[in-house]
Amino acid sequence: MKISIQINASPYQHQAADSAWHFIQAALVAGHQIYRVFFYHDGIYNALRDSRPPGDERDIVKRWSALQAEHGIDLVVCVSSAQRRGLLEQSVARKVGGYEAALADGFRIAGLGLLMEAIIDADRHICFGS
Amino acid sequence: MLYIINKSHTDNLALSKCLQTASATDVVLLIEHAVYAALELSQSPLTAMAGSAVTVYALSPDMQARGVQQAACLDFIQYVDYAGFVELVAANQPIRSCF
Amino acid sequence: MKNIFFIIDKPLHGNIQTQEFIDIALMAAAFDQRVLMLFEGDGVYALLQQQTPEAIGLKNSSPLLKALSVYDINDVFVEAESMRERGLSSEQFVIEVNVCPRAELKQQQETADQLFSF
Numbered sequence: 001m002k003i004s005i006q007i008n009a010s011p012y013q014h015q016a017a018d019s020a021w022h023f024i025q026a027a028l029v030a031g032h033q034i035y036r037v038f039f040y041h042d043g044i045y046n047a048l049r050d051s052r053p054p055g056d057e058r059d060i061v062k063r064w065s066a067l068q069a070e071h072g073i074d075l076v077v078c079v080s081s082a083q084r085r086g087l088l089e090q091s092v093a094r095k096v097g098g099y100e101a102a103l104a105d106g107f108r109i110a111g112l113g114l115l116m117e118a119i120i121d122a123d124r125h126i127c128f129g130s
Numbered sequence: 131m132l133y134i135i136n137k138s139h140t141d142n143l144a145l146s147k148c149l150q151t152a153s154a155t156d157v158v159l160l161i162e163h164a165v166y167a168a169l170e171l172s173q174s175p176l177t178a179m180a181g182s183a184v185t186v187y188a189l190s191p192d193m194q195a196r197g198v199q200q201a202a203c204l205d206f207i208q209y210v211d212y213a214g215f216v217e218l219v220a221a222n223q224p225i226r227s228c229f
Numbered sequence: 230m231k232n233i234f235f236i237i238d239k240p241l242h243g244n245i246q247t248q249e250f251i252d253i254a255l256m257a258a259a260f261d262q263r264v265l266m267l268f269e270g271d272g273v274y275a276l277l278q279q280q281t282p283e284a285i286g287l288k289n290s291s292p293l294l295k296a297l298s299v300y301d302i303n304d305v306f307v308e309a310e311s312m313r314e315r316g317l318s319s320e321q322f323v324i325e326v327n328v329c330p331r332a333e334l335k336q337q338q339e340t341a342d343q344l345f346s347f
Binding site: 001003008015016019022023025026027029030032124126127128129130 | 134136161162163191192211212213215216217219220223225227229
């Protein structure tokens with residue numbers, strides 16, 4: 001089954017990113033395909049490269065990057081949610097004089113069209129939020 | 131329909147509202163802080179649901195994280211881990227995540 | 230084409246989430262999906278006239294609601310119980326809506342391919 005995931009909450013303030021990550025691990029073990037993970041609302045904070053949690057805590061951002069590296073899962077950050085909150089794609093940041101290295105490895109910034117594509121193509125679309 | 135509830139029943143009306151219209155074909159999954167509603171003495175809306183046709187699951191890792199023991203929970207509650215969560219998602223449509 | 234049911238249960242002004250959520254609905258309509266919108270709980274307050282969020286420095290999102298029909302989103306429902314609990318009537322709303330009881334809306338939701346809330 002093709003399962004698409006949406007994350008609407010920031011990491012650390014809510015459990016949403018943790019619940020989604022554990023769900024995805026279990027779905028992969030069960031042989032399902034994770035079509036895409038779409039980060040919306042404050043969920044875009046999951047993609048901040050410079051997140052540096054203390055060493056004895058889980059590193060939520062790194063965990064997402066690893067998921068992409070190991071399983072090739074498409075991690076998409078909504079462009080309008082991200083720009084509103086100060087997370088810019090490198091080319092945009094360069095143009096407007098913003099911080100160019102904000103986005104963590106494995107993520108890409110794109111429009112809501114990719115969310116619609118996921119909802120239309122996937123068998124299930126599950127939202128995790130606050 | 132599968133309802134995914136993630137907030138404590140004292141904090142949010144989602145559980146109460148979904149139970150008002152839930153029928154025998156509906157499934158409720160309690161995750162995150164919502165697992166407290168499974169406790170027998172919690173006075174949650176579930177405590178009035180004994181004998182109801184609605185199927186209620188609680189996510190056991192979220193229970194363990196919060197020290198919510200199965201022995202202290204309502205006897206009709208069923209338990210799933212994340213693999214079971216995935217199975218519920220695959221078996222039910224549509225799904226409503228309540229916030 | 231999928232039936233996508235958007236459930237708004239939070240007010241319109243005070244945070245950005247409702248506005249961002251409606252953006253998804255408009256996008257779904259632009260993708261030629263069948264969009265149904267339901268206002269319930271405190272979401273019914275989103276429909277009230279005379280909201281002037283400019284008073285607290287916020288952009289007014291009410292025009293987004295008026296845009297729904299422009300996007301051919303005409304299945305707009307409000308839960309009757311939520312209105313009653315809040316002492317509201319549909320003449321107070323900025324757009325025309327279908328007022329339906331909770332039980333009927335539940336049946337509608339069961340036919341959806343996708344339910345969305347936030």
